[in-house]
Amino acid sequence: MKETTSGLRITPYKRRYRQVTNDLLFFSRLQHIHLDWQNLEQWLDEPSTFAWLAWRGNTPVGAMATSEPLNHTCWIRLIALHENRQAIVAALWQVVVPALRAVDTHTVYLLATHDWVLPYIEPLGFAYDEHIVTMFRTRQRVVSVDIEDMIIRVVSLNDVASMVMVDNTAFLPPWQLADDELRQAIRIAAACTIAEIDGAVVGYQLSTQYQNSAHLARLAVLPSMQGRGIGAALLSDVLQRFERRSIYTMSVNTQMSNERSQQLYYRFGFRRNGYDLPVWKINL
Ligand SMILES: CC(C)(COP(=O)(O)OP(=O)(O)OC[C@H]1O[C@@H](n2cnc3c(N)ncnc32)[C@H](O)[C@@H]1OP(=O)(O)O)[C@@H](O)C(=O)NCCC(=O)NCCS
Known part of the structure; x- marks a missing residue:
């Protein structure tokens, strides 16, 4: 568990948080979900998924999850925000980066299925790579x-x-x-x-x-x-x-x-x- 400078608490996602995470996903207006084959709920519960929650008090206000790194590379598959705040993404990212580095991840990708996510990830250092046609x-x-x-x-x-x-x-x-x-x-x-x-x-x-x-x-x-x-x-x-x-x-x-x-x-x-x-x- 990690307390960040923004007063948010970041924890790894656990199966026991499934209901509050479902609530977050149901009510959040800002969602980036990029899952090709999996069902989101089942995927979050898989041991290979790297997922974290940002909490304000007892309520999760943000979530971020990536694919299991393969050849030093992974995808951001989920970002969900309850509040329209860059600080939540930044606080999650602060914890995600060392966790990914610990398993020798060199590069993280994001497929921008919605434009809203770009002003949130650009300040983290993400840059445009190429288009999928x-x-x-x-x-x-x-x-x-x-x-x-x-x-x-x-x-x-x-x-x-x-x-x-x-x-x-x-x-x-x-x-x-x-x-x-x-x-x-x-x-x-x-x-x-x-x-x-x-x-x-x-x-x-x-x-x-x-x-x-x-x-x-x-x-x-x-x-x-x-x-x-x-x-x-x-x-x-x-x-x-x-x-x-x-x-x-x-x-x-x-x-x-x-x-x-x-x-x-x-x-x-x-x-x-x-x-x-x-x-x-x-x-x-
Ligand atoms: C794309 C891919 C599936 C094509 O398979 P392939 O067996 O080489 O295909 P073909 O032999 O039927 O050739 C397809 C075209 O590529 C061209 N091509 C094949 N090998 C080539 C090479 N070494 N250099 C340049 N062009 C080549 C062929 O001339 C052909 O063009 P044409 O349709 O105008 O004749 C294969 O290159 C591949 O697996 N690439 C990596 C994975 C990938 O990119 N998948 C598709 C994206 S989802």
Whole structure:
């Protein structure tokens, strides 16, 4: 427990604070929540979550939580403020930084899903990194891509270790997924397939579905196997899987700087739709 100069008390989140935290989340007007696969309540209770509460007396007035650092990098996944005060964020941050440094975290990222958060994190030293762009595809013909000796099949939980290996070599931090994140993603996926050559996993895609639209959440190919059409084959295959379910639209997010993936999506008829979000970061 830590008393800060602003008179706030900062404590790690504990399961026994769940109800008061739920109240804070229900009543707070200022919330940054960036969870891809998890349910917030369950995620807060996981031992791997790094979460803290700011208290005024017996009432929590702020919360901050990050993902478990992976390769020295983590995301701020939650900021909730009961009061419109920078001092709460600053007091939380004062405790979060040493805790993250203690587990050898070098960089913290935040996906600014709402603008309100930027004037709060900028004084902490966060700076703009790059934009995430959204691309969207409506109904159109899908070109099949076949690669000799390669099969595409639906994932099984036995594939997770190979998928993590492909994922963590294809993506750089902070875009890599940890084993438990990938398992959770598979649980909620509408279509998750892997590309296999001679029994070895060389790529995977994971897509979700919301109402009548699909979202390509992950696409990764082993770096040594890139440029041979494997990404295109996985994409073509999943588009056809969704077509068979009468789902003809798909969205995807990628970094503005990731031109190779945008080129692939463009070839399959995806176009940017303007729903771009900035990523901010800080080196600790
Ligand atoms: C994006 C990715 C999945 C593409 O997989 P891939 O198997 O290399 O894809 P393909 O071989 O089908 O090629 C896709 C395009 O990239 C181009 N490309 C592939 N390798 C390239 C290289 N080494 N240099 C330049 N361009 C290359 C291809 O020419 C192709 O362009 P085209 O569609 O105009 O022909 C793969 O590069 C990857 O895993 N990247 C890291 C993870 C990532 O960024 N995922 C997508 C963001 S969500």
